[in-house]
Structure formats: C-alpha cells, structure tokens
Amino acid sequence: MVSSKITPVFSLVAFAAIHSLTASLPFKRLVMRVAGPKAEKLYLPVYSLTSVLTLLPLGYLLYKNPGRVLYKIPSPWRWLMVGGQLIAGILAPLAFRDAPHRFKIGSQLSGPQASETDTLKIRGIYRWVRDPFLLSGLIGIWLTPFMTVNMLIVYLLTTVYLFLGSLHWETRLVAQFGDEYREYQKKVHRIIPGLRGSFRESE
Incomplete structure (x- = not known):
C-alpha cells in the first residue's frame, strides 16, 4: 500500500529533477558550448x-x-471537464506560437538587449495571462x-512544482527582458486571464 504511493512520487521527483536540469541556464550554456549554434533550433x-518521455513512467x-x-464526476459534467x-491542451502550443523569442537560448543567456528583435513583444494569449503553461497545467490536472x-498526491505535488517553476521562469524572464517585463507583470496576472485587464498587442 505504501509503496504504491511512494513509487509514483519518486517517478514525479525524477521527472522534476530532469525537467529542471534541462531547463536551467547552466545546462543550456553547456549545450551551446558543446553543440554550437545548431542547438538553438x-x-x-x-x-x-524528453519531458513527454520522462512523464510516461509516471502515467x-x-x-x-x-x-x-x-470521486467520479457523472455526465454531463464530466464532458464539460474534458x-x-x-482547451487547456491548446494553450501550450499557442504560448509557443505567440512568443518564440522567449525560448531562444541565446537571448536567455545574454540578458536584456537593445535590439528590437529581442524586445518582449506581447502578443496573442500573453495579452491576457503571463504564464499560459501554468494555467494549462492546472486546468489539465484538476479538471x-x-x-x-x-x-x-501526485496532483498536489505537481501543483507545487508548477508554481515554483513559474516563479523561476519569471525570474529568468526578468533577467532576459529587464524593466520591460517588470512593467508587464504589473498589468497582466500570472494565471487568471484578464484579472488585471489586458495588454496592448506589440508589433
């Protein structure tokens, strides 16, 4: 009985460790140094x-x-939840589409830039919510x-991990975009769309 609870938790911890390591700036710096510019793409x-494959054992x-x-939610409510x-599953692809520059390793490693191509560029879903990945993750598990x-047990631990990851991600975005991102934080809520209004779309 106890092992049936510990094993999924251990699997989640292993995923979190791998996920956090591969998302860290030191690891990205190492990859860029070893693989060169091609690592960007x-x-x-x-x-x-890697994230998907390391989640499969947990599933x-x-x-x-x-x-x-x-509990089991009866129909028709279960279909509303599904x-x-x-819808939550669509948020992550939208987030990648609307802000590909946020994920460029070169920009993450170099910090705030004067170049126009490295500005924050608030577009699409980011006009309404700062962290659509956190939002989609929470909706996906709790619905x-x-x-x-x-x-x-796994969902509670995952929620904590998602929140901590979101805090760390925003710390990196502040380092990447500087005061521009700090101003954005004042105008758009982290996970509740439209709570503080919306942000004008950037060119």
Whole structure:
C-alpha cells in the first residue's frame, strides 16, 4: 500500500529533477558550448520530447496503481471537464506560437538587449495571462473527471512544482527582458486571464 504511493512520487521527483536540469541556464550554456549554434533550433523540440518521455513512467504507474477512488464526476459534467482539458491542451502550443523569442537560448543567456528583435513583444494569449503553461497545467490536472488517492498526491505535488517553476521562469524572464517585463507583470496576472485587464498587442 505504501509503496504504491511512494513509487509514483519518486517517478514525479525524477521527472522534476530532469525537467529542471534541462531547463536551467547552466545546462543550456553547456549545450551551446558543446553543440554550437545548431542547438538553438534543436533544443526546444528535444526538450519537449524528453519531458513527454520522462512523464510516461509516471502515467503508467498511476494507471497500474491508481489507489482508492475518491470521486467520479457523472455526465454531463464530466464532458464539460474534458472539454476544459482539451482547451487547456491548446494553450501550450499557442504560448509557443505567440512568443518564440522567449525560448531562444541565446537571448536567455545574454540578458536584456537593445535590439528590437529581442524586445518582449506581447502578443496573442500573453495579452491576457503571463504564464499560459501554468494555467494549462492546472486546468489539465484538476479538471480530471475522476480522482484517486495516488492521483491526488501526485496532483498536489505537481501543483507545487508548477508554481515554483513559474516563479523561476519569471525570474529568468526578468533577467532576459529587464524593466520591460517588470512593467508587464504589473498589468497582466500570472494565471487568471484578464484579472488585471489586458495588454496592448506589440508589433
């Protein structure tokens, strides 16, 4: 019984460690030094694939050992929740599309730039929410239309990890864009769309 709870947690910790390491600036600096400029284009696809592959064992463990069922949402409400999860699944691709410059390793490593190409450029979904990845992650897990003990433990730990990751990500964005991002933080909420209004789209 205890091992069925510890094993998914261990798998989540392993994922978090790998995910955090590969997202860190020292690791990106090492990759750029070893692989050169070509790492700029390859890093994000490889990073995303690695994240998915390291999550698969956790999904399998939860499937094999879900634990005691806490609740199941009946129809039609469950389909509304699934619909919300599908919408959340669209947010991450939109976030990549609307701000590809945020993920450029060169810009992340060099800090605030005077070049016009390295400005913040608030577009699309970022006009309404600062961290669409955090928003989509929270919606995706907490709109699951059923819940078990092991899922609840993993979801709670995942929520903490997502929030800590969001704080770290915004610290890096401040380092990357400087005062421009600090002003943006004052006008757009981290995860609640439109709570502080919206931001005018940049050219």
